[in-house]
Amino acid sequence: xxxxxxxxxxxxxxxxxxxxxxxxxxTSINNLQWYRQNSGRGLVHxxxxxxxxxxxxxxxxRVTLDTSKKSSSLLITASRAADTASYFCAPNSGxxxxxxxxxxxxxxxxx
Amino acid sequence: SQTIHQWPATLVQxxxxxxxxxxxxxxxxxxxxxxYRQAAxxxxxxxxxxxxxxxxxxxxxxxxxxSRPQDRQxxxxxxxxxxxxxxxxxxxxxxxxxxxxIQYFGAGTRLSVL
Numbered sequence: 043x044x045x046x047x048x049x050x051x052x053x054x055x056x057x058x059x060x061x062x063x064x065x066x067x068x069t070s071i072n073n074l075q076w077y078r079q080n081s082g083r084g085l086v087h088x089x090x091x092x093x094x095x096x097x098x099x100x101x102x103x104r105v106t107l108d109t110s111k112k113s114s115s116l117l118i119t120a121s122r123a124a125d126t127a128s129y130f131c132a133p134n135s136g137x138x139x140x141x142x143x144x145x146x147x148x149x150x151x152x153x
Numbered sequence: 154s155q156t157i158h159q160w161p162a163t164l165v166q167x168x169x170x171x172x173x174x175x176x177x178x179x180x181x182x183x184x185x186x187x188x189y190r191q192a193a194x195x196x197x198x199x200x201x202x203x204x205x206x207x208x209x210x211x212x213x214x215x216x217x218x219x220s221r222p223q224d225r226q227x228x229x230x231x232x233x234x235x236x237x238x239x240x241x242x243x244x245x246x247x248x249x250x251x252x253x254x255i256q257y258f259g260a261g262t263r264l265s266v267l
Binding site for chain 1: 159185187189195196197199202204241243245247248254255256257258259260261263
């Protein structure tokens with residue numbers, strides 16, 4: 043598998059605003075996953091989007107995938123202080139089971 | 154349901170001392186198992202992964218080793234810790250054969266080498 047690169051590195055917004063973070067990768071994928079990490083905790087899987095899907099929703103999360111641009115975005119709508127965390131993408135291009143995580147986007151939601 | 158246990162939560166060790174971190178998974182069989190390290194404010198670095206008992210793949214040369222003595226047990230070890238071994242260590246399980254490669258993480262061990 044390959045490493046995704048998240049952008050921006052850091053994002054600070056007010057509660058209620060939407061947060062958008064992006065992920066770019068380099069080679070073709072089977073699927074792309076997004077994870078969240080609260081400070082000092084393990085990662086939690088949020089959503090998986092397959093290469094033949096363009097958009098996927100889960101609650102307040104919306105993920106898009108553009109395979110022609112080799113990019114994905116994660117949108118969190120109506121953000122809450124509890125959404126404060128780091129978010130990582132993991133493009134998966136093989137069957138080895140390995141995921142390579144990037145540096146992540148650190149999101150701060152101010153109450 | 155599946156659960157993953159990782160301990161201890163925090164550990165302070167002197168330079169040159171040995172290390173043993175343990176990770177166990179319940180509720181699944183033949184999982185892929187992973188050890189990651191995360192430096193402060195940084196991303197995750199994959200250290201080792203295992204697709205079965207006794208099968209260990211090392212991703213980066215380092216002062217650490219891993220073993221998988223049982224199907225759902227994964228151990229991270231060092232004979233002599235270095236200052237650079239400090240960090241947040243995460244164990245995870247997943248399954249390539251399950252078609253999605255989703256990984257499930259433990260709560261992590263914060264290691265400080267002094």
